[in-house]
Amino acid sequence: MNIEQWDEHIAIKNAMDDLIHSLDVSAQMKEMVLHVCASGGKMVRPIILMLSTQLCGGRFEDSIDASLAIELIHSASLIQDDVLDEGILRRGMPSTHRMFGYSSAILCGDFLISKAIELISSYDRRSVRDFGRAGMHMSEGEIMDIMSINEDFGMDEYMECIRKKTASLFAASASIGAYVGGADEKTAEVCRSFGYNVGTAYQMVDDILEYVQIIQSKESENISLSLPSIYQRRMSPERAISRSVGLVEEYVSSARSEIAYFKSSQVTDKLLEITDYITLDMLTPDILQK
Amino acid sequence: MNIEQWDEHIAIKNAMDDLIHSLDVSAQMKEMVLHVCASGGKMVRPIILMLSTQLCGGRFEDSIDASLAIELIHSASLIQDDVLDEGILRRGMPSTHRMFGYSSAILCGDFLISKAIELISSYDRRSVRDFGRAGMHMSEGEIMDIMSINEDFGMDEYMECIRKKTASLFAASASIGAYVGGADEKTAEVCRSFGYNVGTAYQMVDDILEYVQIIQSKESENISLSLPSIYQRRMSPERAISRSVGLVEEYVSSARSEIAYFKSSQVTDKLLEITDYITLDMLTPDILQK
Numbered sequence: 001m002n003i004e005q006w007d008e009h010i011a012i013k014n015a016m017d018d019l020i021h022s023l024d025v026s027a028q029m030k031e032m033v034l035h036v037c038a039s040g041g042k043m044v045r046p047i048i049l050m051l052s053t054q055l056c057g058g059r060f061e062d063s064i065d066a067s068l069a070i071e072l073i074h075s076a077s078l079i080q081d082d083v084l085d086e087g088i089l090r091r092g093m094p095s096t097h098r099m100f101g102y103s104s105a106i107l108c109g110d111f112l113i114s115k116a117i118e119l120i121s122s123y124d125r126r127s128v129r130d131f132g133r134a135g136m137h138m139s140e141g142e143i144m145d146i147m148s149i150n151e152d153f154g155m156d157e158y159m160e161c162i163r164k165k166t167a168s169l170f171a172a173s174a175s176i177g178a179y180v181g182g183a184d185e186k187t188a189e190v191c192r193s194f195g196y197n198v199g200t201a202y203q204m205v206d207d208i209l210e211y212v213q214i215i216q217s218k219e220s221e222n223i224s225l226s227l228p229s230i231y232q233r234r235m236s237p238e239r240a241i242s243r244s245v246g247l248v249e250e251y252v253s254s255a256r257s258e259i260a261y262f263k264s265s266q267v268t269d270k271l272l273e274i275t276d277y278i279t280l281d282m283l284t285p286d287i288l289q290k
Numbered sequence: 291m292n293i294e295q296w297d298e299h300i301a302i303k304n305a306m307d308d309l310i311h312s313l314d315v316s317a318q319m320k321e322m323v324l325h326v327c328a329s330g331g332k333m334v335r336p337i338i339l340m341l342s343t344q345l346c347g348g349r350f351e352d353s354i355d356a357s358l359a360i361e362l363i364h365s366a367s368l369i370q371d372d373v374l375d376e377g378i379l380r381r382g383m384p385s386t387h388r389m390f391g392y393s394s395a396i397l398c399g400d401f402l403i404s405k406a407i408e409l410i411s412s413y414d415r416r417s418v419r420d421f422g423r424a425g426m427h428m429s430e431g432e433i434m435d436i437m438s439i440n441e442d443f444g445m446d447e448y449m450e451c452i453r454k455k456t457a458s459l460f461a462a463s464a465s466i467g468a469y470v471g472g473a474d475e476k477t478a479e480v481c482r483s484f485g486y487n488v489g490t491a492y493q494m495v496d497d498i499l500e501y502v503q504i505i506q507s508k509e510s511e512n513i514s515l516s517l518p519s520i521y522q523r524r525m526s527p528e529r530a531i532s533r534s535v536g537l538v539e540e541y542v543s544s545a546r547s548e549i550a551y552f553k554s555s556q557v558t559d560k561l562l563e564i565t566d567y568i569t570l571d572m573l574t575p576d577i578l579q580k
Contacts, residue, residue: 114425135404
């Protein structure tokens with residue numbers, strides 16, 4: 001089934017449109033927010049948040065604002081990634097700083113983070129706390145990522161880097177969703193672990209796809225530090241890829257076990273589906289084979 | 291009396307030291323945070339927050355974390371101002387991006403904002419909301435500031451710009467302090483207005499001092515857009531300065547009226563003192579006279 005037709009996806013898309021159009025800001029700020037937030041992201045994190053709410057007995061309608069907050073933080077991080085990496089295109093469109101300038105792009109990121117704080121403020125303390133911690137981890141992970149080029153970066157450092165840089169926001173999506181659904185600490189922790197595992201697998205897949213592209217284009221000198229490039233230090237690129245895929249499967253398997261903690265339902269089915277959708281489904285044979 | 295000897299100042303300085311030293315982050319991140327947060331800021335905003343708490347019947351010890359959160363946001367904004375303005379020095383030290391690079395400086399700002407969210411998460415919803423709104427206004431105000439060079443920027447635009455860019459964080463400091471002290475909405479609104487007025491006067495003073503320096507050094511072509519430079523469009527620099535000082539006095543007077551809403555006490559005395567300290571006390575005759 002097409003995720004874009006899920007109730008959760010439709011709800012968050014509509015809520016995002018409403019949010020942007022109701023913003024009482026300058027024309028330029030609105031244009032930037034529209035550019036960043038309405039340019040066709042998959043809304044994976046907010047959907048995971050809403051599903052986690054339902055998993056823990058709540059209604060997804062109650063977690064819309066928290067889901068928007070998570071998506072805004074994600075959008076802010078994309079703006080900044082592009083500024084830091086000098087990214088030119090994002091989702092097929094010019095990146096925010098290419099269209100509006102560096103200063104405005106950075107300030108738009110701040111605005112989105114601040115709007116996200118306002119949105120999350122109506123939730124309980126644990127949700128706000130997890131939200132802040134995810135932001136801390138994301139910035140720490142990004143710094144590790146930048147440092148990875150200069151320093152001795154092995155498997156342990158790689159795992160810590162992607163856990164912080166990428167998985168932490170998935171983890172916060174799941175735990176905040178759980179809290180909104182009324183979960184106790186133990187249940188929220190299962191959701192958080194699910195988020196960490198699916199987020200880790202997601203980043204690994206992203207790294208694998210980038211690595212395959214680089215190998216295929218023979219631009220071997222530009223290989224940035226990633227899971228396959230760490231494996232490749234002691235094996236062939238082909239084996240490094242298959243070894244990486246094997247590790248993705250392990251993390252996906254852990255994510256599935258956490259979903260299995262809950263009674264099987266339409267919600268658990270959706271969580272399983274979205275888990276595959278953003279991980280193993282991306283690794284089609286024609287992509288992996290040269 | 292020396293503000294650095296106030297209990298509130300000592301408490302926030304100690305709390306900031308404890309916070310930095312207990313951070314579980316990489317050595318580089320800790321070094322950056324130390325560089326930014328322990329480089330001798332006056333801690334005016336956290337002190338206003340703590341005094342507002344006491345004004346409304348609370349203990350300042352209960353508002354330490356909120357005060358830290360405000361100071362971290364302020365520190366993050368300084369890092370970013372320097373990145374956006376290409377600032378070289380800050381408080382007599384090299385700016386963060388000059389010491390650690392642009393990417394790390396920007397990410398350190400993100401970390402501080404996120405740590406601030408974690409700190410504010412233990413407070414009530416209204417505090418978290420005001421905290422987020424201040425961030426939104428700050429980024430909107432900064433964008434207005436950048437645009438001011440190109441656009442038709444008059445008195446109305448200037449006032450909106452500094453209210454958002456600078457005064458909003460003073461306003462949030464005062465209103466959050468009030469909420470922590472148990473204030474009702476009406477009382478919190480008086481504190482918020484006090485913050486807006488003192489923050490507006492503070493920014494005007496900053497602009498006047500910069501203008502005087504530029505006039506004295508005869509670098510007339512570099513006059514950036516500010517209160518005196520707007521007045522100067524239709525009067526002499528001398529009259530523009532005295533007219534600007536007159537407006538500062540009006541805002542200080544409004545701030546004092548809001549303090550007068552509360553029964554006179556040692557706390558109101560301190561608020562009156564800090565109000566003058568960051569506004570009129572800066573405008574000594576020898577600075578204003580060429």
